[in-house]
Amino acid sequence: MQPCRPLPYIPPAMPGELPSSWLRRIAAEYGVDLRHLTAHFGLSVCRSWEIDRALPADDIRRIAVALRTDPAEFREMMHRAATRILRPTSVPLQVCMQCQAGHRAATRLPVTIRAWFEFSQIECEHCRTPFSPTSRPSLTRCNPAREEPVWFESIRPPARVGARLLADFARRPLTSRFSPVAILQLLSMRFDAIRFATRPVGRCGADELFASRRIIELFVPGLSELRRDNLIPAPWTSDKPVRLVTARTILLAGMAALLSSREKTLDLLTRVSSCVSHPGFGPLLTSLTSSADWA
Numbered sequence: 056m057q058p059c060r061p062l063p064y065i066p067p068a069m070p071g072e073l074p075s076s077w078l079r080r081i082a083a084e085y086g087v088d089l090r091h092l093t094a095h096f097g098l099s100v101c102r103s104w105e106i107d108r109a110l111p112a113d114d115i116r117r118i119a120v121a122l123r124t125d126p127a128e129f130r131e132m133m134h135r136a137a138t139r140i141l142r143p144t145s146v147p148l149q150v151c152m153q154c155q156a157g158h159r160a161a162t163r164l165p166v167t168i169r170a171w172f173e174f175s176q177i178e179c180e181h182c183r184t185p186f187s188p189t190s191r192p193s194l195t196r197c198n199p200a201r202e203e204p205v206w207f208e209s210i211r212p213p214a215r216v217g218a219r220l221l222a223d224f225a226r227r228p229l230t231s232r233f234s235p236v237a238i239l240q241l242l243s244m245r246f247d248a249i250r251f252a253t254r255p256v257g258r259c260g261a262d263e264l265f266a267s268r269r270i271i272e273l274f275v276p277g278l279s280e281l282r283r284d285n286l287i288p289a290p291w292t293s294d295k296p297v298r299l300v301t302a303r304t305i306l307l308a309g310m311a312a313l314l315s316s317r318e319k320t321l322d323l324l325t326r327v328s329s330c331v332s333h334p335g336f337g338p339l340l341t342s343l344t345s346s347a348d349w350a
């Protein structure tokens with residue numbers, strides 16, 4: 056089957072837009088739906104998730120001819136290959152409010168951006184605006200104090216470093232130094248802060264909530280001072296890696312701090328080890344201690 060001729064008018068793709076979103080908007084310009092457009096192009100698939108994740112090379116060549124684009128550029132628009140735990144979500148995790156407002160001004164059709172589906176992204180690649188949750192925040196998982204503006208700005212640079220590590224791991228898990236997922240799990244573990252504290256117990260307060268803190272508080276400056284109920288991120292688990300983008304930002308800043316100094320990290324983790332009851336802590340500390348992969 057010959058590739059179809061190039062379309063006479065092609066609305067440009069938005070920065071970071073997923074292929075299915077772009078094709079759906081092109082189809083709307085011609086008064087048809089995505090299924091009709093993919094049939095006209097002679098593609099072997101027609102569903103959004105297949106177009107965004109698993110488009111065969113021959114289909115990409117056909118689209119490139121019809122849309123007068125470079126096959127490699129079109130392939131770049133698709134979701135990247137990722138490890139199972141970090142694969143893109145099926146619905147958006149987050150949005151860029153600024154870009155979304157621009158999309159709405161430019162087109163009445165919905166636009167979906169690839170980074171909105173990725174755990175490793177915490178801010179917009181296009182305009183650098185921090186991402187916002189897609190739905191109203193759950194009060195059980197969110198606390199406005201966690202987004203105290205000056206403090207939150209201060210953790211964004213290290214969080215970007217952590218986000219890059221997570222993105223690299225998602226794309227090339229076999230070449231990464233450590234599993235960022237294991238480190239995020241470690242940072243989410245709780246420890247007994249009263250036993251760990253060098254300050255007198257009386258000054259720490261003796262309530263149960265204060266006694267139980269998360270290891271990430273040892274690595275992110277100022278996090279402990281912002282502590283309120285539900286202030287600390289819920290545990291990262293392999294079954295539930297989805298988080299509020301704010302919690303992810305804090306965790307990624309903690310990961311960057313943990314990996315920035317072997318000596319300081321191992322000293323801190325060794326000192327807190329007797330105050331952690333999580334069964335996974337010991338094996339993680341051992342693997343960190345014995346690893347020859349530190350920078």
Ligand SMILES: [Zn+2]
Binds near residue numbers: 151155179181182
């Ligand atoms: Zn943006």
